[in-house]
Amino acid sequence: MIVASFWLGRLNSHIFPTDIITLGAALSILFGGVVTVIVVTYYKKWHYLWRELFTSVDHKKIGIMYIIVAILMLIRGGIDALMMRAQQATSVGTSHGVLATSTFQQVFSAHGTIMIFFAAMGLMFGIINLVLPLQIGTRDVAFPFLNLTSFWLFVAGMILINLSLGIGQFSAAGWLAYPPLSELKYSPGVGVDYWIWSLQIAGIGSLMSGINFLTTIIKKRAPGMKFMKMPMFSWSVLCAMTLVVFAFPILTVTLSLLFLDRTLGMHFFTAGHGGNMMMYVNLIWAWGHPEVYILILPAFGVFSEVVATFSRKRLFGYRTMVWALILITILSFSVWLHHFFTMGAGADVNGFFGIMTMIIAIPTGVKIFNWLFTMFHGKIHFSAPMYWFLGFVGLFTIGGVAGVIMAIPPADFQFHNSLFLVAHFHTMIVSGVLFGYFAGIHYWFPKIFGYKLDEKLGRVSFYMWFIGFLLAFIPLYILGFLGATRRIDHYSASLGWQPLFIIAGVGVVIIAGAVAVSILQQIVSYRNRHQLLDLTGDPWNGRTLEWSVPSPAPYYNFATIPIVHDRDAFWVSKNESKEKKRVLEITDILMPVNAPVAVYIGICAMLFGFSMIWHIWWLSIVSLVIFFIVLMIRISDENPYYLLSAQKIIEHEGNI
């Protein structure tokens, strides 16, 4: 018995799911994984994948991997949403719905965690990886190996959170796991530990990415690209990554303290023994509020590029746009308390944080008006990204009004934790973050893959998202006014809420259809890729440097590093006469070699997390030791580069 617990920790024969829904979910993920492995093995593609994708330090390939994982997680989180709506539409009066309460609570906890950390963050880092180095005219990020390591840590966290479906259970304490509910006393299982470790590992990856992109922007811009000549997307990434660097350490520390409470019996946040749950709530939101700006600022950047390109006009009010971004960045650290006006702080504290929150609406509004005036006297080409942009402006404004109302503390007392709040933040995150990155994917797709995406299906997907969103969330705003709280798995029939939950469920089904259309769009576009081919490298009549290289972008990005004289560098150079263009000599380039070590580090991190969750201490030690060994081997390699000869570059350029 003692031997078994040494080798297996808390693992035993009762860890497998017993309810049919969790079991089904776990088995379908397992099935999908097995099928993928069989297909890859059958086509003998393992070597190719390993060399060209998994171990490649090319930022564009890392970006593609991020987006694939993020889309898979968007689907996983979407299925969670479907289950939640199915439960709430059926569990009324004497009926108790399709899910057991504990399953339902795991489902909404997983939905929030997965959507923020693995869908939204994945899309964000994916797009940044794809575009940022090209846009600032550099061949790679500052630390290519670190970039790949961040990605594999992200995957390790993703695997852990999905593993909880089949082995043990997931947290039922909500996506931010407030103590004391998340403490050992009230959540004795492994669920909260899964939550802690999947976020801890993915969060460290995010922090390293933040450092990486911040350094890239500061140090690796093309010669002549002063900060005030930098494209708006790059500016937004600069601000978001500054937030990452300041905010994510708070998350790391908070999760560590909760881990110490749960695993070593400490009392940072426990009820009793001197623990203070209010400290946790403050800490988690001191990270959590900047986090929403981390997600949305790069999406603002995408919209800035999209609206200028498709209006065929310079972005309006560049200078005020930059200052608005900087202001939002600074202010986002001074509003976290608005997430808990109801915790009983005094009137002056609540009043201060309420006013700070409202002030953020000013620079955000400035950005909206500048975007609108970019269209003014433009020539707007309505491609799918413009649809996402217009949908964003409409929904984001509504969500913003809801936000300003809730920024008044006494008004918030009536909305806190209600479905009104849920509707508000979904409006912001879906219309802002998701619509932004969908626009970005459509916009930059040809640069990465060399062909455009099908326009018509892109628009169909947008319309379905838009209508589905209205149907799914207008009922939640109404339910908020009716006094319905979030996270309820059952309510009394006499309240008459059921039709609203049913309409909301229909909305989610339409959104699921929209995602299916997006997948269809990928398939159709791939089949028609010869008609959709982008031969010019500049399919949208673009303005920034990424459009100056051929599509798909070569693996070394730029044969010669461009020299920047103006904002919208590529647009300006297009309008210059041919004679003025300088012909630069192509020289040899040092390129980073593939880094299998990043994959090993990811595996070690996953095993370490798993062993900490299940208290398999020997495995923790072993995985840590292996981690240090592979890391030492890698950093002892004094020259992890290879020389790409000018001859090869000229050949490659000639083939395009």
Place this chain on the structure above:
Amino acid sequence: MKKRIKIFVIVLVIVGLISLFVWYLSGLNFEVLNSKGPIALQERNLIYFALLLSLVIVIPVFSLTIFFAYKYRESNNNTTYRPDWDRSFVFESLWWIIPSILIGILAVVTWNSSYQLNPYKSLNSNVKPVVIQVVALDWRWLFIYPNSNIATVDYFKFPINTPVDFYITSAAPMNSFWIPQLGGQIYAMAGMSTELHLMASSYGNYRGLSANLSGVGFSGMTFSADAVSNAAFSNWLKYVRTSNNRLSLSNFNILAHPTISSKTINYYGVYPNLYVKIINNFMSSKSEIKHKIFTKNNINMVGM
């Protein structure tokens, strides 16, 4: 012609569906807006005020979006195309200044209302308040009337037009105490006491609930707050005093055991200073609080 009929039918169906929806909504109780007490009413008015003020920004944004998107479409050749026009001091100043003024107005309202509607503030009234100590349990609500030596579970009664002083704690995970028709919520936290001061201005059984996730019984953590006449209230107090249930420490521990139940219970005879005892359960002896804190307004805690 056929196309027109088609459009007509579609419009008719949409209008029909919307009217059906509005008819359905008119039968519902919009608890946040259907205020039955002064606090809820003021909070509702704040919501309306902020909403109306926001329209000053929302209407221009919506109109400009639709107008610009329509007018400056590629296929419209009757517009001037100015690809390099990218700044205007006047325009940009306009949308820094106007929103700043609006937010300035809202900030003043926010600051003042934070004080006026501070949950810790006692209500202005000539009537002596009723004191109720609220304890969130796993997963029930305990209401102790320290001045009447009674306690109830999952419901309580109070006279209308009389301030009710709620002192709120938790013997379980964090909960949030909320009666939407009487006024906004505040957290119930173990080892701490928060306050809420509410009043009802008309009779009714108002739905109360926990607004913060507290475990598997969370959805069932509802209670009824019954606003009754003074006479009915004193009759009810007498009635509860006939109860044979005593809220001794051991009975409290049984009650505090995690249970999902919507059964209401009446207690007569409450362990002295039980509320303070519950709070101190979660505190180290050094920081134990004296029961003085909860005798604000010179109310004697034990007996009546």
